[in-house]
Amino acid sequence: MARIELQNIAKNYGPVEVMRDINLEIEDGEFIVLVGPSGCGKSTLLRMIAGLEPITDGEFRVDGRRMNEVQPRDRDMAMVFQSYALYPHMDVARNMGFSLEIRKAPSQERAGKVHDAAKTLGLTSLTARLPKALSGGQRQRVAMGRAIVRDPSAFLFDEPLSNLDAALRVEMRLEIARLHQRLETTMIYVTHDQVEALTLADRIVVLNAGKIQQVGTPLDLYERPANRFVAQFIGSPTMNILEVAPADKGVLLKDGTLIGISPGTGHASASDLGVRPEHLNIVPEAAAHFSGTAELVEHLGSDTNIHARVPDIGQVLVRQHGHFPLKTGDPVHIAMELDKVHLFAPDGQRLEPVVGSG
Amino acid sequence: MSVHRHSSPLAVTGKYLALALYVGFALFPLYWLAKIAVTPDKLIYTEGTALVPSSFTLENFRTVLVATDFLYYFRNSLVVSLTTAAITTCIAAAAGYAFSRFTFRGKRLVVAIMLITQMFPLLMIIAPIYKIVAAVGLLNSLTSLIIVYTAFNIPFATFLMQSFFDGIPKDLEEAGMMDGCTRFQALRKIVLPLTLPGLGATLGFIFTAAWSELLFALMLINSNDTMTFPVGLLTFVSKFSVDWGQMMAAGVLALVPSCLFFIFIQRYLVQGLTSGAVKG
Numbered sequence: 001m002a003r004i005e006l007q008n009i010a011k012n013y014g015p016v017e018v019m020r021d022i023n024l025e026i027e028d029g030e031f032i033v034l035v036g037p038s039g040c041g042k043s044t045l046l047r048m049i050a051g052l053e054p055i056t057d058g059e060f061r062v063d064g065r066r067m068n069e070v071q072p073r074d075r076d077m078a079m080v081f082q083s084y085a086l087y088p089h090m091d092v093a094r095n096m097g098f099s100l101e102i103r104k105a106p107s108q109e110r111a112g113k114v115h116d117a118a119k120t121l122g123l124t125s126l127t128a129r130l131p132k133a134l135s136g137g138q139r140q141r142v143a144m145g146r147a148i149v150r151d152p153s154a155f156l157f158d159e160p161l162s163n164l165d166a167a168l169r170v171e172m173r174l175e176i177a178r179l180h181q182r183l184e185t186t187m188i189y190v191t192h193d194q195v196e197a198l199t200l201a202d203r204i205v206v207l208n209a210g211k212i213q214q215v216g217t218p219l220d221l222y223e224r225p226a227n228r229f230v231a232q233f234i235g236s237p238t239m240n241i242l243e244v245a246p247a248d249k250g251v252l253l254k255d256g257t258l259i260g261i262s263p264g265t266g267h268a269s270a271s272d273l274g275v276r277p278e279h280l281n282i283v284p285e286a287a288a289h290f291s292g293t294a295e296l297v298e299h300l301g302s303d304t305n306i307h308a309r310v311p312d313i314g315q316v317l318v319r320q321h322g323h324f325p326l327k328t329g330d331p332v333h334i335a336m337e338l339d340k341v342h343l344f345a346p347d348g349q350r351l352e353p354v355v356g357s358g
Numbered sequence: 359m360s361v362h363r364h365s366s367p368l369a370v371t372g373k374y375l376a377l378a379l380y381v382g383f384a385l386f387p388l389y390w391l392a393k394i395a396v397t398p399d400k401l402i403y404t405e406g407t408a409l410v411p412s413s414f415t416l417e418n419f420r421t422v423l424v425a426t427d428f429l430y431y432f433r434n435s436l437v438v439s440l441t442t443a444a445i446t447t448c449i450a451a452a453a454g455y456a457f458s459r460f461t462f463r464g465k466r467l468v469v470a471i472m473l474i475t476q477m478f479p480l481l482m483i484i485a486p487i488y489k490i491v492a493a494v495g496l497l498n499s500l501t502s503l504i505i506v507y508t509a510f511n512i513p514f515a516t517f518l519m520q521s522f523f524d525g526i527p528k529d530l531e532e533a534g535m536m537d538g539c540t541r542f543q544a545l546r547k548i549v550l551p552l553t554l555p556g557l558g559a560t561l562g563f564i565f566t567a568a569w570s571e572l573l574f575a576l577m578l579i580n581s582n583d584t585m586t587f588p589v590g591l592l593t594f595v596s597k598f599s600v601d602w603g604q605m606m607a608a609g610v611l612a613l614v615p616s617c618l619f620f621i622f623i624q625r626y627l628v629q630g631l632t633s634g635a636v637k638g
């Protein structure tokens with residue numbers, strides 16, 4: 001069990017600053033997902049928590065105790081590597097029991113714990129195999145088993161599912177969720193996949209270019225993204241961003257249409273309007289905010305994605321529930337659900353929209 | 359990963375023919391060595407170019423083993439080569455690991471200096487080396503050879519070992535450290551078992567290099583007691599007025615330890631020991 005605090009954490013590689021001002025408090029038992037595009041510093045942050053990478057500046061505490069200088073082996077954390085990092089010369093059972101072997105646990109206890117973990121993960125028939133005789137999914141399970149056997153105070157995962165195929169990824173995602181429910185141990189999980197983040201996390205930390213963009217529950221991030229980056233990173237398909245100009249009673253789209261929402265008085269003026277594809281609707285012409293032509297219609301069964309080209313405004317993606325009878329080239333009239341629209345200042349920060357005021 | 363293709367019988371024949379030609383070309387000198395070693399003295403000149411001698415004898419081997427100092431030379435070479443190989447490999451393994459895993463001040467400088475040492479023709483430095491060895495009173499000793507060979511082989515062996523360490527994912531050690539190892543335990547329990555092929559290759563390479571070295575051995579050793587095998591082979595020439603049969607017999611015997619050594623380390627040279635460590 002561990003409560004983890006990061007205070008003003010910074011990381012430099014030589015003269016290059018890759019991370020700064022990282023402040024984060026992780027409650028005991030919480031499932032935290034670090035998400036962000038490739039190269040934003042997720043692994044670096046996780047490795048600093050693990051102790052594999054020195055912390056340049058700031059303080060890292062576990063249960064109130066400063067841990068910056070503590071060796072990885074004394075941090076009582078288990079890590080699942082993206083590459084799995086199974087010991088190639090040890091069979092599955094020894095791989096899983098290695099941490100106990102190093103700590104000189106009695107072999108009885110070791111065998112018991114390995115057996116239990118193998119059973120939970122469905123690896124019982126494979127314990128005598130070498131890693132090279134396992135499939136990718138099985139290796140992934142062994143890597144998880146190795147972490148479970150330790151019974152650590154926190155689990156660290158670095159993109160554990162990114163080398164699996166899509167079906168297996170969904171299955172393992174469920175398994176990790178179940179594992180967290182059962183163990184109730186603090187978990188810090190790194191991924192670049194926002195779907196994994198949204199489905200697994202108690203709270204998500206969105207990183208970009210070495211800085212925290214927003215921390216919040218999946219619903220927070222979806223409903224009230226703190227800036228344009230988070231807005232576009234979270235949610236699939238990506239949020240539409242339309243350029244707007246401030247006006248008297250709302251904002252003006254590029255084609256001159258007045259939209260009756262604004263950041264409210266006393267705030268910076270909005271330069272962008274964000275609206276998710278699922279919050280756009282195909283409507284009769286009279287009710288539309290803007291109109292265009294369907295350039296591409298994707299029938300996904302459960303949903304229909306309509307990529308529309310709107311004169312003066314540009315490309316807009318509309319998602320309609322179920323099958324929507326529309327073909328490429330058809331004219332489309334689109335309306336926004338105004339209570340679901342987001343506004344952003346020129347610097348990308350969120351502005352709280354007020355519907356109908358001026 | 360192997361791709362199976364159906365090739366025409368002609369292509370297969372051609373492939374094996376090319377292989378056979380190559381092997382024949384490479385092994386022919388060895389065959390000739392063995393052939394002369396078992397040819398009776400009186401036939402060496404009369405049947406000089408015959409591929410197979412008309413009669414065989416083991417007399418040359420008997421003479422070499424019983425009537426010459428060959429066994430001395432042999433023992434000296436063995437001591438020098440084994441010690442050199444062992445010391446060099448230990449140092450090279452440590453240095454190679456450091457180069458592979460750590461960044462430290464002066465790393466590039468050390469690498470550059472090591473590369474530069476490999477650029478000098480040995481002939482240029484043989485006189486200074488002689489001076490130094492003479493000054494510390496190590497002439498005519500096997501120790502001098504061991505020191506010189508070790509010094510000259512360390513750079514190459516270090517680069518070789520570094521490339522083997524580079525081939526072992528860093529993740530493995532880090533996983534070990536997360537699992538409770540100190541860096542040294544991770545090295546011993548995880549990296550070392552995976553480096554055995556590399557250690558084997560380095561040992562074998564250095565052993566062979568030391569075993570066949572002539573230049574320094576010739577310069578630094580004069581007394582019969584401490585002669586290594588290649589130098590001893592030269593004394594064969596003068597002593598027996600180029601007794602080809604005995605010289606070749608000695609040559610064949612000299613191949614034995616190299617062969618044994620490689621057979622012994624061969625099982626560590628098998629590749630793919632790290633397969634299965636990472637990814638799927």
Ligand SMILES: Nc1ncnc2c1ncn2[C@@H]1O[C@H](COP(=O)(O)OP(=O)(O)O)[C@@H](O)[C@H]1O
Pocket residue numbers: 013018036037038039040041042043044045
């Ligand atoms: N050893 C290193 N030396 C210098 N820069 C590094 C090193 N490791 C990572 N970086 C840099 O730090 C940044 C973050 O890397 P990383 O944490 O691996 O990103 P992520 O895991 O989010 O894809 C990247 O810009 C990367 O180039």
Ligand SMILES: [Mg+2]
Pocket residue numbers: 042043044159
């Ligand atoms: Mg990463």
